[in-house]
Amino acid sequence: MNITKAHINVLKGLADDSRLKIVLALRDKPLNAGEIENIIGKSQSSTSQQLKKMENAKILRSKKKGIMKYFEIRNRQIFALLDSLDGYVSVISPDETEIVGRDEKILVLGLSGSGKTSIIMNLTHINSIISEIKPTQGLKNFEAICKENGISLGNKELSKNYKNIYEYGGSIEDREVILSNPKKYLLNYDKVIFVIDIQNREGPIPYINAMNYLKDIMYALTDSQRLREFIILLHKLDPTLDIHTEFSDKYMNSKLINPIKKAMPPELNYRVYATNLVTNFRKELITRSFIR
Ligand SMILES: Nc1nc2c(ncn2[C@@H]2O[C@H](COP(=O)(O)OP(=O)(O)O)[C@@H](O)[C@H]2O)c(=O)[nH]1
Ligand SMILES: [Mg+2]
Incomplete structure (x- = not known):
């Protein structure tokens, strides 16, 4: 060069x-x-x-x-450059999760119990007794979740960011609300994070509920391309899991990662990470969509 x-x-x-x-x-x-x-x-x-x-x-x-x-x-080559940068950063600083700038609005979605609230807590550096938090219903701003559960918002500098993080509950009723008007509920955000609990395989077809929810969202959105950034977290990939059986790369590829790739519209920019909170929000890039 x-x-x-x-x-x-x-x-x-x-x-x-x-x-x-x-x-x-x-x-x-x-x-x-x-x-x-x-x-x-x-x-x-x-x-x-x-x-x-x-x-x-x-x-x-x-x-x-x-x-x-x-x-x-x-x-548009600039996007190839930025994607390389993103890949590089996720390798050299996998734990760097603090978002620069205060205006980015983030929405966290997924089935109930997938780990959304816990992830937000961890991203915002709040460690608390996570299991005591009741399931999130409807749209919640993270600041509201903290208040409701009596959790300290930490120092003021960080608390400005909390205001921009939202969680939408994952109950059937909540999912119906989101799907009834995805433009209203999803396009208002800079980043949408979809959390899948990989330990919850839900019946005969693995991950069927999570995949159906993901597909429904994508289907509802196909006429619009304004979802700016979409991130899928394959969550609860704890280090203690048996990686030789249902959590082997091969199994995960065929049951989850390939179906995700199939479900995603080709024009959507998305990334898939494996995460867990056992090792303090470790995230590892699994796949990303092609650059347009
Ligand atoms: N094993 C394991 N459990 C987790 C992890 N992250 C969250 N959990 C647990 O998953 C449960 C549901 O978490 P919660 O954040 O309330 O899920 P939400 O309904 O999606 O907001 C809680 O009992 C958490 O302690 C993880 O990485 N590994
Ligand atoms: Mg929750």
Whole structure:
């Protein structure tokens, strides 16, 4: 590799949480400055400054449509670069889960008992007696979950992030609500995390309820591509499990990972991780979708 100014400019152009957020927001379609402003939650002047920098770094370009100016990604190779970065980060810092920037809204979904609340607690650095928490019903903001269960919100710096983490309960009633209007319940978030309890195999066909829920969500969403980031956690992959039997790679591939790949629409950007809380939220990347 010959190191040129262009190499440095691209890296500098990306090295900021707002600018990274802008790149991800432009993945699906061009946006105008006002729309970008809303997404990154910054002022008009700060947004236009960032956009200028990114145009100069040749990451974005703008186009006039009538009186509106739209911004778009200059070359989609940038997503291959970001995906490599993401893979690299998940290898070198698998435990780094603290989210930079305060505006990203995250929704955690999955069947009841899959481990959603426990994962959120762990991501937000709250260790508590998790088994005492009653099943989450309906939509809960994490701050509300904490209040209800008398859990300390920790230091103020982190507590700002808690406000942006939401959990939707996994009961049949709750699932019906979500599926009745997925646009309303799912597209409002920057990141949707779907949790599958790999220890709960539910009857003759393994993982049938979790897979049906996942498929229903994907089916309900096919006419829209605005799910920005979708992450599936194959959760409770505890280190004590017998990896030679139902938890072997081969079994997990045929019963879970391949069915997931089949269920996902080809245009959706998603990643699948194996996780457990026994080793303090260890996550290991299993598969990711192709870059468009
Ligand atoms: N073995 C194991 N149990 C877990 C793990 N994570 C959560 N649990 C347990 O799973 C149960 C359900 O967790 P909860 O967070 O309430 O699930 P939710 O209904 O999806 O919010 C609790 O008893 C947790 O202690 C894990 O990684 N391994
Ligand atoms: Mg819960």
